[in-house]
Amino acid sequence: MHDAIPTVTLPGGAEIPTLGFGTWMMGETKSEAKAEVDAVRLALDLGMTVIDTAEMYGDGGAERIVGEALTHRREDAFLVSKVLPWNASYDGTIKACHASLDRLGTDHLDLYLLHWRGEYPLEDTVAAMEELKAAGRIRTWGVSNFDLDDMEELFSVADGENCAVNQVLYNLSRRGIEFDLLPWCQEHGIPIMAYSPIEQGRILHHPELIHIAKAYQATPAQVALAFLLERDGVIPIPKTSNNRRLHENRDAVDLEISDEDWARLDAAFPPPARKMPLEMI
Numbered sequence: 001m002h003d004a005i006p007t008v009t010l011p012g013g014a015e016i017p018t019l020g021f022g023t024w025m026m027g028e029t030k031s032e033a034k035a036e037v038d039a040v041r042l043a044l045d046l047g048m049t050v051i052d053t054a055e056m057y058g059d060g061g062a063e064r065i066v067g068e069a070l071t072h073r074r075e076d077a078f079l080v081s082k083v084l085p086w087n088a089s090y091d092g093t094i095k096a097c098h099a100s101l102d103r104l105g106t107d108h109l110d111l112y113l114l115h116w117r118g119e120y121p122l123e124d125t126v127a128a129m130e131e132l133k134a135a136g137r138i139r140t141w142g143v144s145n146f147d148l149d150d151m152e153e154l155f156s157v158a159d160g161e162n163c164a165v166n167q168v169l170y171n172l173s174r175r176g177i178e179f180d181l182l183p184w185c186q187e188h189g190i191p192i193m194a195y196s197p198i199e200q201g202r203i204l205h206h207p208e209l210i211h212i213a214k215a216y217q218a219t220p221a222q223v224a225l226a227f228l229l230e231r232d233g234v235i236p237i238p239k240t241s242n243n244r245r246l247h248e249n250r251d252a253v254d255l256e257i258s259d260e261d262w263a264r265l266d267a268a269f270p271p272p273a274r275k276m277p278l279e280m281i
Contacts, residue, residue, distance in 0.1 A: 002251070005048070008191050010164045010165065011140075011162070011164050012139070012162075012164055014078070014164075016050050016078045016235070017049055017235075018229060019225070019235070020048055020051065020052055020193070021043035021051050021238070022237040022239035023040070023051070023052060023062040023066060025057065026061070026239070027057060027060070027062035027064055027065045028058040033065060035241045037068050037069045038069075038241075040066055041069050041073070042243055042246050044069075046250040048249070049076060049077050049078050050080065050237065051070075051080065052080045053079075053080065054082035054115060055081065055083065055099065056084055060103050063100055063104050066079070066104055067103055068105075071105070077110075079106065079111070080109065080110065080193075081104070081112060082113040082144060083096045083112065083114055083115060084118075085116055085119070088128075089124055089125075090124040090128045092128075093125055093128035093129065094128050094132060097109070108136060109137070110139045110140070111139065111140055111142060111164060111165060112129065112132065113142045113143055113144045114142075114144065116146075122160065123157045126158065129141035129159075129162075130159050140162070141163065142163050142165030142167070142190075144166065144168065144193075145278065147181060148181045163190060165190060166185055166192055166193070167192070167195055168181070169195055169281055170182075170192060170195075170236075171194065171227075172199075172203055172209070172224050172269040174279050175272055177278065179272040179273075180275060181278065182234075189233075191235055194234055194236045194237065197224060197237070199224075203269075209224065212261050212265065219248055221238075221249070222249070222252040222255055223252075223257065223265075226255040226257055227265065229252065
C-alpha cells in the first residue's frame with residue numbers, strides 16, 4: 001500500500017497534493033502525443049492531480065495534450081497554466097487566458113501564473129488576474145520565477161497579496177532559494193512549485209545520490225524528489241511520459257530517509273551560505 005500523497009493548502013483554501021505532474025516539452029512531436037496523453041491520465045490515476053502546463057510549452061501543444069487527457073476527467077485535475085510576460089498586459093492576460101482555456105477544452109483554470117516578469121507593470125497583470133477570478137475563468141493566480149525582491153514588490157501592489165503560488169527552479173543542485181525566498185514564502189503561506197526537480201536528469205549520476213538511493217532500494221530520482229517532498233510547502237512537478245518513471249515518482253512519497261543520509265546529501269549538495277540570484281532554465 002502506498003502512503004497517501006501529503007497535501008498543502010493554498011492561501012485561498014484549496015488543498016492540493018504536494019507531488020504534481022509537469023508538461024514542459026510535451027506537445028512538440030506528433031508521434032509522442034498518445035504516450036503523453038496516457039501519461040497525464042496515469043498521473044491522475046496515481047493521485048498526482050496537479051497538472052502544470054503553459055501557453056509557451058510546444059506553442060500551445062502541451063495544453064492541447066492536457067485538454068485531450070482531461071476529456072471526461074476535468075474534475076479530477078487541479079489545472080495550472082501560465083501567461084507569457086509579453087502577453088501580460090491587462091487585456092493581453094485576459095486574451096491569453098481565454099486562448100489557453102480553448103486549447104485545454106475547459107471553462108476555467110484552477111491556477112493561472114505569470115510565467116516570469118516582463119515589461120508590463122505588475123499592477124496591470126494582477127488586475128487582469130483578479131478580473132479573470134471574478135469572472136470564474138480562474139480559481140486563483142500566482143507567479144513563476146519571482147525572486148524575493150519581486151515577491152515584495154508584488155505584495156506592495158493592489159491585490160498582490162492574493163498570490164497563491166510561486167513556481168521556481170528548485171532541486172538538490174539548485175538550492176539558492178533556501179537562503180531567503182523559500183523561508184519568506186513559507187512565512188507568508190505561499191507554496192513553492194518546484195520545476196525541473198531532477199535537473200532534467202543531470203544530477204542523477206552524482207555518486208553520493210546513487211549511493212544513498214541504493215541503500216533504500218530506490219532510484220536517484222526518487223531520492224531527489226523525496227528531498228523536495230521533505231520541505232514544508234514545496235510541490236515538485238516532475239515531467240515524464242514514461243509509465244515506469246511515473247510509478248517511480250509516485251513511490252518517492254513512501255521513502256523515509258534518515259537524518260544521517262540527509263546530512264550526507266547536504267554535504268554533497270551544500271545549502272546556500274549567502275544570497276544567490278534566482279536561477280532559471
